[in-house]
Amino acid sequence: MSMVTERPVSTAAGSPARANGTSGSTAPGGWGSVLRAYVMLTKPRIVEQLLITTVPPMMLAARGLPSLWLIAVVLLGGSLAAGAASVINCYIDRDIDQVMRRTKRRPLPSHTVSPRNALVFGLVLAAVSTALMATFTNWPATLLTLGSIAYYDLVYTLWLKRTTTQNTFWGGICGATPVLIGWVAVTGTLSPAAWALFAVVFCWQMPHFYALAIKYSADYARANIPMLPVVASVRRVNTEILLFSWLTVLASLAAWPLAAGVGLIYAVPAGTVGAIFLVEAHLLARRASRGEAVRPMRLFHWSTTYLTILFVAAAVDALV
Template structure:
């Protein structure tokens, strides 16, 4: 007599367990998609886009002597943001070899392999192409040419050549950093007046102490990557001298802009904010020359505040 036993019944996971498992997979997919989206956004270097917004809107308001067309403002801001974002994405593609060597940049999407180099290249080209198309369709030839020139200069001249070959890379790179001022003015007026060039000079010279402070902070990073930033290849005295000199030129440019359509409200603000900027630049130079502990990021952050204050007052001035 044999005893036959039935195989045990397998009921499988409970409904709640299965739902939890499915939810977990979906959560991972959403997290992965979110990471990729954030990576593409970071390729555009949003901080650079912020600089564009801070300087372009007030410049357009001054050029229009009030509020320009909201449609024109939207086109220039979107087109400018896409141009800056596209140029930055192409910069990340070109610099992927050195970004992985620097502590400040090694977490960018290409060094961490979140975005493939070819994808970054296509992304940058598409953004740049759309920006130029927008400017060509809705602004004028001068603003469009300036947009194309800015993208080309930043990626082909600065990133591919100047950044890796000369200690004056920050100086020459400042041209594309200050270009949004000219683009905004040209979009409103179709020309470039002395006031536009004065604001261009203000932003151009401002970038030197601003980025030299950052380069001091990340001097070891730049040296490791073989980038000849001034603090890497020049003496402390030389760096201090240039920081102070370009801060003075920044303040001078801000005062040159005063009689070119701006009121005493702007003038007083430029004098006071400029005095603080100069104090910070001289303090950093003095401490550095003495071999004392320095905080270069203090000057870096104040430079941001200085520029924001000045262009906010330019916008206010244009309104009143």
């Protein structure tokens, strides 16, 4: 992997944008628009993606269908936790969100919701999710849930996102914890199979989010966020996309022998969609190295499809 020189990055922690963002008030409007704004703060698409990686590990851990009550509790607690992390992330990032075209219409930059109300909302969601997990699951699952919220907002959003080109790598830890939360909620412990699935989601996030960062590189540059595709050479970005794409597929195949009872219903789709995922990653890297139009959203959208098919296959195999 080649070394590149990175430009200095401002954290924007004391920028006028942040100062102005602390005094916004809720814009006038009907209750429906206000409710939609609060829902938007939770980033429902991210919540949906996290839940896809929670239930199948629960089924693999149980070697079948776990208690429907446990599934419901983990789904609700996980949704509230992911929503809490996203709301607090929006509160912290309100200064950079208002200078990025992709995010400037979010509730805080558009002053639909005040920063204070958003922070209270996020903290309440975090408290409810933690209490729910503590009451109805077990302490390992509860601690992982609370730790994920804290890591995402206090370590990743406040610090890593603004200071290092490896922000996606380190942020991938909390992005992959729903796998572990689902598994440990069923068994109380973590097995090699759980860690293999964790590795799948962890490694998957690099090509997935690097593709998005390529698409919106001008936005990230404007906000002084050192995403790798913004500050690194094309060669470096291509190397990491290909490396982590291969590691994703290899980890998915490693889960096959590690998870008890998993057979061809999982292995065949894993190999098939994994091959397509690798083809898309190599096509993006080749186009980028040649200076052609890279169309990064092809890889971004396919990577989402890949992960969904992979985990659905795992769930079906566990049931059959």
